[in-house]
Amino acid sequence: MFNNVIFDMDGVLINSEPEYLRRQLAAAREVGATPLSTNLQDYVGRASAVTWQTAVPENEALRQQAIDRFTAELLSDPIDYARIITPGVADLIKYLxxxxxxxxxxSAASWDGVTTMLQETGLQPYFTSVVSGETLSANKPDPQVYLQNLAKLQADPARSLAIEDSPTGITAAHAAGMTAWALAPNDYTIDQTQADRVATSMLQIQDWLQQA
Structure with a gap:
């Protein structure tokens, strides 16, 4: 049924969403901003420009101050991507x-973040195509990030599967003509009703692919 699988990063390959939000909201509060929302659902799967507008809605100058603080903390206390890799994801990718x-x-994330994650988790050698939505003219929910992957893989969308977690990612995959399965998070809730299937683990995704 499928001969290509394209993964989202945050919330799928790594359980990074809660950590990113904690640091982002802390930086926003340090500069005196009042976030429009502290609900993870309003941040998950969105481009960083959108999430920063939510975290620091006041003005661009204050937003940049918060971004600078966030970036400085990441440099002084980097996220350990190997520690937050999703259980079973390495086994699934090696199998595929x-x-x-x-x-x-x-990924909707920055190119630097994507490449660092791949290097630290040891997953880089397995991917033929890697695309950051932040390098494109439009990020998720626009389908460009998936369309570019499909082009690099020379893949038929009808035989390609996206593994996503967020509504924006699911929308992007469907707009590219792909099937989208969602990985349900363990420690927060998010709307995944538009997904074609919702899995509770990477092992379940592997089982479904073996049965397809």
Whole structure:
């Protein structure tokens, strides 16, 4: 049924969303901003420009101060991506690679963040295509990040599967003509009703692919 699998990063390959939000809201409060929302659902899967507008709605100058504080903290206390890798994801990716699936990564995050994550987790060698939505003219929910992956993989959208977690990512994958399965988070809730299937683990995703 599928011969290509394209993964989202945050919330799928790594459980990074709560940590990113904690640091982002802390930086916003340090500069005196009042976030429009502290609900993780309003941040998950969105481009960083959008999340910063939510965290620091007052003005661009204050927003940049918060971003600078956030960036400085990441430099002084980097996120340990290997520690927050999703259980079972390495086994699934190795299985897919060995089975001959084309593998892509379609993230709304920055290129630096994506490449650092791949290096620290040891997943880089398995991906034929890696695309950051922040390098494109439009990020998720626009389908560009998936369309570019499909082009690099020379893949038929009808035979390509996206593994997502957020509504924006699911929308992007569907707009690219792909099937979208969602990985349900363990420690927060998010609207995944538009997904074609919702899995509770990477092992379940592997089981479904083996049965397809």
């Amino acid at each position: 690679h060995a089975a001959g699936y084309g593998l892509g990564l379609a």
